[in-house]
Amino acid sequence: MKKQTRRKFIASTIALAIGVVASAKSLLTMETKNKKQLAHHVFFWLKNPDSKDDLNKLLTGLRTLEKIETIRSLHIGVPAATETRPVVDASYSASELMFFDDLEGEKIYQDHPLHKKFIQDCSPLWEKVVVYNSMGI
Amino acid sequence: MKKQTRRKFIASTIALAIGVVASAKSLLTMETKNKKQLAHHVFFWLKNPDSKDDLNKLLTGLRTLEKIETIRSLHIGVPAATETRPVVDASYSASELMFFDDLEGEKIYQDHPLHKKFIQDCSPLWEKVVVYNSMGI
Numbered sequence: 001m002k003k004q005t006r007r008k009f010i011a012s013t014i015a016l017a018i019g020v021v022a023s024a025k026s027l028l029t030m031e032t033k034n035k036k037q038l039a040h041h042v043f044f045w046l047k048n049p050d051s052k053d054d055l056n057k058l059l060t061g062l063r064t065l066e067k068i069e070t071i072r073s074l075h076i077g078v079p080a081a082t083e084t085r086p087v088v089d090a091s092y093s094a095s096e097l098m099f100f101d102d103l104e105g106e107k108i109y110q111d112h113p114l115h116k117k118f119i120q121d122c123s124p125l126w127e128k129v130v131v132y133n134s135m136g137i
Numbered sequence: 138m139k140k141q142t143r144r145k146f147i148a149s150t151i152a153l154a155i156g157v158v159a160s161a162k163s164l165l166t167m168e169t170k171n172k173k174q175l176a177h178h179v180f181f182w183l184k185n186p187d188s189k190d191d192l193n194k195l196l197t198g199l200r201t202l203e204k205i206e207t208i209r210s211l212h213i214g215v216p217a218a219t220e221t222r223p224v225v226d227a228s229y230s231a232s233e234l235m236f237f238d239d240l241e242g243e244k245i246y247q248d249h250p251l252h253k254k255f256i257q258d259c260s261p262l263w264e265k266v267v268v269y270n271s272m273g274i
Binding site: 038039077078079080081082083085087088089090099103107110130131132133134135136 | 234269272
């Protein structure tokens with residue numbers, strides 16, 4: 001390769017590398033900024049809201065769900081220390097938020113042995129559950 | 138560049154590109170599978186739940202929020218056509234789910250002019266709002 005040709009080749013290679021990084025970034029942005037997935041959000045109110053043991057048992061149970069293959073993303077949480085406002089409900093003990101690609105993914109999750117085992121093991125701990133299923137548009 | 142040197146250079150470039158893609162994929166997995174972020178989920182009940190116009194106005198308003206820089210991910214949804222179960226609340230009209238890195242990100246969002254404009258423009262449309270702020274653990 002002549003010096004000039006080599007320079008051009010290096011320039012194209014750098015341009016290609018920048019292109020690859022840009023595509024990967026755009027994929028990441030697409031994935032996280034414009035989800036058209038099904039968001040399944042569950043809020044749990046414990047029978048003994050002051051029991052750290054019961055909360056830990058519930059959180060441990062929730063962690064077992066992440067092996068279910070149709071779950072694309074899992075967020076397990078507790079009420080955040082945000083400003084108190086009348087519209088904010090911070091009375092629950094823990095929450096589970098997961099994303100599925102479609103209705104079928106959610107159905108497979110519902111019927112999955114790991115989900116059934118979680119309900120069997122942990123349902124004696126809670127007195128109320130509220131579920132929201134939101135389809136991204 | 139000699140032929141052999143050029144080959145080595147091309148091979149290294151390909152290896153580098155594969156490395157970049159692999160890192161981006163691992164970042165993507167980390168981002169979506171192990172969120173320790175603050176999930177801010179808002180449910181809106183319209184005054185006129187049968188009005189497609191009102192729903193569209195609300196959804197258009199919600200889309201203006203995605204420019205707020207502390208929002209890491211935004212999911213706008215409507216009740217999904219999942220199985221009807223007593224624990225599932227599908228009575229709301231639309232939902233907004235966003236992730237922040239921390240409490241400060243959520244505070245910046247609350248005080249942001251785009252958020253204030255959204256409330257001013259769209260709050261006459263809704264009769265009830267419920268907000269859940271869950272901190273990932």
